[in-house]
Amino acid sequence: MIRVELPFHLRTLARVDREVMVNVEGPVTLRAVLDAVEDRYPVLRGTIREHVTQKRRPFLRFYACEEDFSNEPLDTPLPEAVISGKEPLSIIGAIAGG
Amino acid sequence: MSSVRVLVGTKKGAFILTSDGKRDKWDVSGPHFGGWEMYHLKGSPVDPNRIYASQSSGWFGQIIQRSDDGGKTWETPGGGPTATPDGMPKGESNKFVYEGEVGKHLWYDGTQHPWEFKRVWHLEPSLTDPDTVYAGVEDAALFKTTDGGHTWKELPALRHTKGHLWQPGAGGMGLHTILLDRNNPKRIFVAISAAGVFRTDDGGETWKPATRGLNITYELPDKTNEVGHCVHRIAMHPARPNVLFMQKHWDVNRSDDGGESWHEVSGNLPSDFGFPIDVHAHEPNTVYVVPIKSDSEHYPPDAKLRVYRSRTGGDEWEPLTKGLPQSDCYVNVLRDAMAVDSLDECGIYFGTTGGQVYASADSGDNWKPIVRDLPSVLSVEVQTLS
Numbered sequence: 291m292i293r294v295e296l297p298f299h300l301r302t303l304a305r306v307d308r309e310v311m312v313n314v315e316g317p318v319t320l321r322a323v324l325d326a327v328e329d330r331y332p333v334l335r336g337t338i339r340e341h342v343t344q345k346r347r348p349f350l351r352f353y354a355c356e357e358d359f360s361n362e363p364l365d366t367p368l369p370e371a372v373i374s375g376k377e378p379l380s381i382i383g384a385i386a387g388g
Numbered sequence: 389m390s391s392v393r394v395l396v397g398t399k400k401g402a403f404i405l406t407s408d409g410k411r412d413k414w415d416v417s418g419p420h421f422g423g424w425e426m427y428h429l430k431g432s433p434v435d436p437n438r439i440y441a442s443q444s445s446g447w448f449g450q451i452i453q454r455s456d457d458g459g460k461t462w463e464t465p466g467g468g469p470t471a472t473p474d475g476m477p478k479g480e481s482n483k484f485v486y487e488g489e490v491g492k493h494l495w496y497d498g499t500q501h502p503w504e505f506k507r508v509w510h511l512e513p514s515l516t517d518p519d520t521v522y523a524g525v526e527d528a529a530l531f532k533t534t535d536g537g538h539t540w541k542e543l544p545a546l547r548h549t550k551g552h553l554w555q556p557g558a559g560g561m562g563l564h565t566i567l568l569d570r571n572n573p574k575r576i577f578v579a580i581s582a583a584g585v586f587r588t589d590d591g592g593e594t595w596k597p598a599t600r601g602l603n604i605t606y607e608l609p610d611k612t613n614e615v616g617h618c619v620h621r622i623a624m625h626p627a628r629p630n631v632l633f634m635q636k637h638w639d640v641n642r643s644d645d646g647g648e649s650w651h652e653v654s655g656n657l658p659s660d661f662g663f664p665i666d667v668h669a670h671e672p673n674t675v676y677v678v679p680i681k682s683d684s685e686h687y688p689p690d691a692k693l694r695v696y697r698s699r700t701g702g703d704e705w706e707p708l709t710k711g712l713p714q715s716d717c718y719v720n721v722l723r724d725a726m727a728v729d730s731l732d733e734c735g736i737y738f739g740t741t742g743g744q745v746y747a748s749a750d751s752g753d754n755w756k757p758i759v760r761d762l763p764s765v766l767s768v769e770v771q772t773l774s
Contacts, residue, residue: 297447299423299445299447303448337448342485349447383448
């Protein structure tokens, strides 16, 4: 199972705790994990990626094992520690505003 | 005994205020959706416990929430029989996709810019069906749901009404006002800043600009002057749907022919700049505005918060000040932040960017804050419950 850490507002929206667990069939890429999160929690569709373009929302970032995957191609494999469940994929709201 | 429910949208959550018909003591619940921008909440006229809410965020985009118990509990529409096997909503309620070719509108620099959905500014439930709601969005367009907010579909003909000449104002290009005519279900008025007023007489199949007679301060991109007017708000009395009142960027205007033509009724207002405008529940010729100093200084003239009332349908205005701050007041009142109840003695309500919601239980003669120190208020709606 893949661990995914959600930002506060998405946790309240999906009514879940800080982390959710999803199952990914096949290669564990950013796209596959996000697809699995949206399948498991459909209310999050459109909140992480735009509905139509499927682009990452500008103020969200993707981190794993202290690496920034935000601008990596969606089919980039995630680190082994994420695949094994040792580390989560973190979806983080960028700091903005005052 | 009648009671009143006030739905308040703020920059950091929604609040629901309730009182009995005396409107003296108020219970405040909230914040609902704390931390989110709540642009607008509005209840169904035919099922007052059905409330729709626009929840949005610069981080996570648009969410539509719905309550079926008067705001006690909420769900993203799509629960029940249409949910996934896990019981989660299917998540289509936040999907606002423009129909067909997205098209382009005028950008700030005069170039053409593609339409981009940003948020829902205003939700207008149908007068007859609790599952049907219109949504006014930014970038300006009109959407409609007929399944209780589960899915939304654009009425695209509106954007074909010289949409390439619409240009956003400083606050964005939002469709902020939707007026339904209870005598004619096919007729809808919408207002867009800074495009103008548009009317359909066939349920949204075709639209036409309804701006003739409005003053023009600057040269508009549309040489016929049909579109490009910065309309801040329009209002009607339900019993007299051919008479419309408008707070424009500058000027207060009136139409007596369903928007075919307008004339200015600013009269003796200390400033005719402002945002909201509303009509008394029982007196179709009694109108309320909140003058703001100027488009550069968004606070009341002389730092005195004054509602102005006209009992003559415009031109002659009186200041209403009792209970409102008359010194050192620098708040604004946004376009969707005024509403009226329909109790025998009509109540008037408005919220400020300073987080107060003021109410008058006597048509505006006396005011008091019914809640204060909320986040900046974006919208106020009132439900009169029996």
